[in-house]
Amino acid sequence: MNDSLTYALLIGISSILGAGISAVMLFMSTRRGQGFSDMQARYDQMQEDLDSSERRRAESDREFRAEIATLRLEMTGLRAEVRVRDDYIGALRQHIDMRKDPPPPPWPGQLVRSKGHSR
Secondary structure (H helix, E strand, C coil): CCHHHHHHHHHHHHHHHHHHHHHHHHHHHHCCCCCHHHHHHHHHHHHHHHHHHHHHHHHHHHHHHHHHHHHHHHHHHHHHHHHHHHHHHHHHHHHCCCCCCCCCCCCHHHHHHHHHCCC
């Protein structure tokens, strides 16, 4: 299940639960003979709670998306580094297969800059 569908389901479920809780509270308040102002105060509190939950969910969503973007950038960099290392492994194997004497091929410049190697 993708993230968008998961969030849509969570939002839908929380909306349904909020409406259900509101209806139950209204029904219970009416049955007990409480005044309109008590019902309105409870409704207002529930609305505030729902709004607060929505704000927290939206903030969590923003944080989640920022983390995903950061991880994607990191993965892109790691994939590039793996390609450079694979190319260097190929060059080393070719150097050995051709029975060349030391020194080996120079260390890739991208790896020297990214990891501080001095080879």
